[in-house]
Amino acid sequence: MSSKKWTQRISFRVHQWLGLASAAVLLVVGLTGALLALEDPITQLWPAPKVAVSGAVLSPPQLVPALALPGKTLSRIYLDDDPAQPGRALYFVDNSQELYWRAFNPYTGQILGPRPALSGFFAEVMAIHRWLLLPRSVGSVITGSAALCAIVLLIAGLVRRAPDRIGRLKDWLAWKKGAKGRHALWQFHALLGTWFFIPLLIMALTGPYFAFDWYRQGATSLLASQSVAKTPASETKGLNLEAAWQGYLKVRPDGHYARWQMPRGPKGALVVRYLEADAPHHHAYSFVSLDALSGKVLAHKRYSELRGGDALLANVYALHTGLYFGLAGHVIWSLAALAFGSFAVTGVWLFVVRRARPKNSQAGAADTLIAYASQSGTAAACSERLKRWLDGQGVNSHLATLATLEPAQLTQYRQVLLLAATYGEGQAPDAALAFQQRLSQGGVSLHGLEVAVLAFGDRQYQHFCAFGHWLAAQLTELGASLLLPVTEVDRGAPGAIDAWHHNLAGRLALEAAETVDDWQEAMVMANRCLNPGSQRPVHDLHLAVDGAYQAGDLLEVLPQREESWARAQLASIGLDPAALVLVDNQLLPLWQAIALHREYAPLCGLGAQDYVDQLTPLRPRTYSVASDQGPVRLMVREQRLADGGSGLASGLLASCRPGQRLKVRLRHHGSFHLPSDDKPLILLGAGTGLAPYLGFLEARQRLGHKAPLWLIFGERHAQQDDYYRAELAAFEELGLVSRLDKAWSRDQGQYVQHCLADQSDLLERYLAGGAHLYLCGALGGIGKGVSAMLDEQLGETAVAALQQQGRLHRDLY
Numbered sequence: 001m002s003s004k005k006w007t008q009r010i011s012f013r014v015h016q017w018l019g020l021a022s023a024a025v026l027l028v029v030g031l032t033g034a035l036l037a038l039e040d041p042i043t044q045l046w047p048a049p050k051v052a053v054s055g056a057v058l059s060p061p062q063l064v065p066a067l068a069l070p071g072k073t074l075s076r077i078y079l080d081d082d083p084a085q086p087g088r089a090l091y092f093v094d095n096s097q098e099l100y101w102r103a104f105n106p107y108t109g110q111i112l113g114p115r116p117a118l119s120g121f122f123a124e125v126m127a128i129h130r131w132l133l134l135p136r137s138v139g140s141v142i143t144g145s146a147a148l149c150a151i152v153l154l155i156a157g158l159v160r161r162a163p164d165r166i167g168r169l170k171d172w173l174a175w176k177k178g179a180k181g182r183h184a185l186w187q188f189h190a191l192l193g194t195w196f197f198i199p200l201l202i203m204a205l206t207g208p209y210f211a212f213d214w215y216r217q218g219a220t221s222l223l224a225s226q227s228v229a230k231t232p233a234s235e236t237k238g239l240n241l242e243a244a245w246q247g248y249l250k251v252r253p254d255g256h257y258a259r260w261q262m263p264r265g266p267k268g269a270l271v272v273r274y275l276e277a278d279a280p281h282h283h284a285y286s287f288v289s290l291d292a293l294s295g296k297v298l299a300h301k302r303y304s305e306l307r308g309g310d311a312l313l314a315n316v317y318a319l320h321t322g323l324y325f326g327l328a329g330h331v332i333w334s335l336a337a338l339a340f341g342s343f344a345v346t347g348v349w350l351f352v353v354r355r356a357r358p359k360n361s362q363a364g365a366a367d368t369l370i371a372y373a374s375q376s377g378t379a380a381a382c383s384e385r386l387k388r389w390l391d392g393q394g395v396n397s398h399l400a401t402l403a404t405l406e407p408a409q410l411t412q413y414r415q416v417l418l419l420a421a422t423y424g425e426g427q428a429p430d431a432a433l434a435f436q437q438r439l440s441q442g443g444v445s446l447h448g449l450e451v452a453v454l455a456f457g458d459r460q461y462q463h464f465c466a467f468g469h470w471l472a473a474q475l476t477e478l479g480a481s482l483l484l485p486v487t488e489v490d491r492g493a494p495g496a497i498d499a500w501h502h503n504l505a506g507r508l509a510l511e512a513a514e515t516v517d518d519w520q521e522a523m524v525m526a527n528r529c530l531n532p533g534s535q536r537p538v539h540d541l542h543l544a545v546d547g548a549y550q551a552g553d554l555l556e557v558l559p560q561r562e563e564s565w566a567r568a569q570l571a572s573i574g575l576d577p578a579a580l581v582l583v584d585n586q587l588l589p590l591w592q593a594i595a596l597h598r599e600y601a602p603l604c605g606l607g608a609q610d611y612v613d614q615l616t617p618l619r620p621r622t623y624s625v626a627s628d629q630g631p632v633r634l635m636v637r638e639q640r641l642a643d644g645g646s647g648l649a650s651g652l653l654a655s656c657r658p659g660q661r662l663k664v665r666l667r668h669h670g671s672f673h674l675p676s677d678d679k680p681l682i683l684l685g686a687g688t689g690l691a692p693y694l695g696f697l698e699a700r701q702r703l704g705h706k707a708p709l710w711l712i713f714g715e716r717h718a719q720q721d722d723y724y725r726a727e728l729a730a731f732e733e734l735g736l737v738s739r740l741d742k743a744w745s746r747d748q749g750q751y752v753q754h755c756l757a758d759q760s761d762l763l764e765r766y767l768a769g770g771a772h773l774y775l776c777g778a779l780g781g782i783g784k785g786v787s788a789m790l791d792e793q794l795g796e797t798a799v800a801a802l803q804q805q806g807r808l809h810r811d812l813y
Helices: 003-037 039-045 058-064 118-129 134-163 167-172 182-193 197-212 213-221 241-251 308-314 316-321 323-357 379-391 405-410 431-442 466-477 494-509 563-572 589-597 606-615 649-654 687-704 725-733 750-760 758-767 777-795 798-806
Strands: 072-078 085-091 099-104 112-113 260-261 271-274 285-290 296-301 369-372 397-401 417-419 450-457 487-488 520-527 538-544 553-557 578-583 586-589 619-626 632-637 661-669 679-684 707-717 739-744 772-777 808-812
Touching: 003 039, 003 118, 003 134, 003 323, 039 118, 039 323, 058 072, 058 241, 072 118, 099 118, 118 134, 134 182, 134 197, 167 182, 182 197, 182 323, 197 213, 197 316, 197 323, 213 308, 241 285, 241 296, 316 323, 369 379, 369 405, 369 431, 379 397, 379 417, 379 450, 379 494, 397 520, 405 431, 417 466, 431 466, 431 808, 450 466, 450 494, 487 494, 520 649, 538 649, 538 750, 553 649, 578 589, 578 606, 578 758, 589 606, 619 632, 619 649, 632 649, 632 687, 632 798, 661 739, 679 687, 679 750, 679 758, 679 777, 687 707, 687 725, 687 772, 707 750, 739 750, 750 758, 750 777, 758 777, 772 777, 777 808, 798 808
Parallel strands: 369 397, 369 417, 417 450, 450 487, 679 707, 679 772, 707 739, 772 808
Antiparallel strands: 072 085, 072 260, 085 099, 099 112, 260 271, 271 285, 285 296, 520 538, 520 661, 538 632, 553 619, 553 661, 578 586
16 A cells, blocks of 8 residues: 555545544534634624723723722723723632623723623633633543644645645646535535634634643743743832832823723733733734833833744734634634534534445445456456545445346446456456446347446557457447446556546536555566577566465556666657656656656657657556465566567566666456365466466465466577476375476477367366366567467357356466
8 A cells, every 4th residue: 555545545534533533523613613603793793882982091000909899809900992982801800710790981990790791602612612601621621632633633634635746736626517415525624624624723722821831831842932931020028109109100101991900910011011002903912021020121022023922922812713814813713613514514514424334346236337248357356446546435236246247137227337458469357257248138228328438448459448349339239328428447547546546526516536556676686598599688687576366467667767777768759858848747857757667669750748748647667476476476577579689678678687676566367366165176377477476386385275287388498488388287196286288389399278179078077077267468469379279169159158157267468
């Protein structure tokens, strides 16, 4: 599994379980936060009682005695910037931490009664938001912990949804039309989190500042300058309000202030906050710290002079509520807080629905069927990835091979996604021949069925992707409609597969599938030439590869060219190797694009970017695994080109040294595995087509299989090309090979099909005993010769029966 995929999976689990743990608190905090974000605009519009403006506002030395109340300790005095607004006084009830508010006339000191009802309402909302109406020591821990969870939730959710390509950013942010039910709910949940990510993250990061002393102290230590980080204390004990007032007037001669805060503790400083004339918002406080007894100015910081971390700390409240960004900030933060609350509902609902889905891919009803016809395993692997993607999107789908399907079963679904390979010159894969025959007979109405076909093939054949096109035509003739035009994939090209997934996601109103990067680095352990001196050298390689596999599987190798070669080729067609080009959303030098990402072609007369855009993606080369377990063994023939060079991948493998690293990935090849039980086998291979049978023999030895096995191997020269002679002789001695025939085309004029024809009676006895027949090698060589021989010897009907029974296995290239 790629590191990106693993990261996304972990992120999803973290997001899911932390979300469930904090859902109830986030619901309450989100809904109350949405109200509190609009407190200022609502308060400004709400009718409020006024006081008569008469002369100057009383000074604190005059107000404090006037505001004294029995059983209560005055803590703060608040004055509004509107002179006609009443002031507010905050008290602590003696012997408790309960808060007590009163409104007063700042010109007379007369206590007017409780705060206005609207202020009281928002105070209750604030108490719910910060403490959940619990004791502060308990409630603040709960809400603060929920805010910490929210930080992780948001980051994990972003990682889970992050597009792997810049070109998919629009899909990441856009609502997909047509989504219904759970898909629409998921889109709502995911898109709100994406759209409001920044305000939500700001809220989450600033929330614990008001809940935890350690968080507040840590933020101050990290962000504040030395002069601001240290809170000054009074030099002496006692309180002299007149002296403190005179000290403040030295700083602010007009005496205007917004908050007068009485000292906390015997040597606590008296702190005054005021707003400068050009303050950007009503919490952009400048502050003065005074010695409570002497009135000496201990510290003075103007808001306009704050920079960096000091400015950030001064705006924690404004950032938390959206006040910092004006009216637009209030509205956006309120909507974001509502989104936060909605996540609790949608997230829990999505979890419940996800848990309620059947776990088995074939259990319960499903609207979507994924069906595949695979010859070499590519279509099957893509189908499995498609199934995992649909599962992740909450789509209950069934996965099946065409070998097990009847055409009438398609009517049980609303959508069928077909991934179909074409074998050779337009044929269906072996396992799909019976389905093709039954479908061609018609007899089923598919009206109302939507079909999408991803057709796999090889452009070197004339009838490229013919079976996929035949399926699309036949299904539409029976009444089905195409969700998408048929998409052709040349030799597993990832770009075509990604494009199909992207278009399918748009049609189904789902989030686009992420590109799966399952390549890994494999280290070469050993490399030896099996036929030194031959003009057609064959190499035996052992690679350390992560992941499980079994005999018959395939290894894909992504070849890479040397920088010097790429530079020379580009210079020969008049291109600058160092020119920067965009390849798969990466900006790379042209030589690197050719060496690592694109197939080279000698195209002239194009600019660097146009040249790269004309090239096909670098395709992997596929090799049969020649082992059963442990290090992967390969049998590779070095291809010699007309110009004297070697094939890109085979040349790389033939020349690699122990310790060298290659980019590879394992591919499941289910149609070329051993039978599940101990059956007789006929193994036919030419050249490197011997490779999978070495793995078969190892597997049979490990499993203790004793059924008869007939191996026929063909090559050119007995003296030079008798690969693995000692190893095969050892298998014979162990009884794992019942009969071994070798055909030498240049020495004897014998080919594998000739050996098989000469022993037709033995062939029929093996097949009558339930034998499976395996054929591996070149399609135009052993593939063509043996197929013709079987049709002649057994008859086309008998060969078709072997295919339908799953007893004829072909791996031809």
